Amino acid sequence: MNKIEAKNVDVYYGAKQALFDINMDIEANKVTALIGPSGCGKSTFLRCLNRMNDVIDICKVSGVVKINDYDINQKDTDVVRLREKVGMIFQKPNPFPKTIYENISYGPEIHGIAQSKSEMDNIVEESLRKAALWEEVKDRIHEPGTGLSGGQQQRLCIARTISIKPEVILMDEPCSALDPIATAQIEELIDELRKEHTIIIVTHSMSQAARVSQNTGFFHLGKLIEVGSTDKIFKNPTQQQTQDYITGRFG
């Protein structure tokens, strides 16, 4: 089943075109990796999926992006509801300068998910457990989230995102600021999260794409060159460019 369908997506930053006619389907409950050299439009495409490009004044998006068969690029799309369904993890961990508890309770609070204090406590604990962070922080959830290590902060951000149970989680190079051990933890977590969420991850590391994803899309200079199952892309790509990139001949 296709969770997300992108059709003829073009993105412009001012006069410069960043994405050219992207057509891509993303399957539910799988991890889809987007790979490609820097500046090829992977992150831009990712940001089209929850309309984070709206924040950038000069950015113009055209084309159709359907999530659950609903076109999110319509004028009257409620971006608040959209982003509730499509969460996002950023390259640099960006916890709010508040306590760990408040970091996670913020989402349920603004969306009115928890009715009572005990329900909120449950959500916070459950989210932290799912993000494999509970054991490490359970004694200090009322201390600032910014006091955690980088890997913990990123898992806190993941916990924050899953606290409102999004259907899709977008990850923009979530491990690029982390050491190998923290990276391994996050990768393990991604595999776990796939049961309940559809995950799209932008990564610079091809080995990471091979490890965590079921499907892979290869971007180059704003075009989607090839997309398919990770196995096929890495072992038997149809395009010469993909072959060259995967084998490290460029990029």
Next chain:
Amino acid sequence: MGSLFSILVCLSIAFPVALLAAVYLEEFAPKNRFTDFIEVNINNLAAVPSIVFGLLGLGVLLAVFGLPRSTPLVGGITLSLMTLPTIIIAARASLKAVPPSIREAALAMGASRMQTTMHHTVPLALPGTLSGTIIGLAQALGETAPLILIGMVAFVNTIPGTPMDPAASLPVQIYIWAESAERGFVEKVSACIMVLLFFLIFMNLGAQLIRHKFEKKWN
């Protein structure tokens, strides 16, 4: 008392207006010629000599609105016009200093722009805004010229009960007394200056404490 009332009036007008203006300009307003124009004007206003604001107070508040002369209310409003640009500039600078990643985090959580601004950006920018406000108020507290123009020069020896009563303010008192050649006024002026200085130190100290408290909470 005259100074105190003026400053209170000034604070209660200038701070909210300046904060809202800064938030609008920084977070919501589109970047175009019109907002550029406003920005230039704000920077200009910050550099306008205070006596011009005094004239404005005289012309508009006293002549047009018919507010009572020599009252801290009029003084406060005039001073708030003067401090407004200073606070706006400080508030905008500290709003700018809030990392965009925090805004993105809140937006990605499905917070609306209003929620993002009110829950995250403004609280984070508040310490910086407060320090800007202090600078503005301290400047206003020591301001003499505009107050002379709106008539806060008369020697009033009663303590005002409300901001609507006539009152003298400290810097104006110093100005008048310093001109008097009679004996004993040197001491009076010195005393007055010391009171003003204490007032300023006290204010800055208090504000510094508030700032520290906020900064601890947010970092």
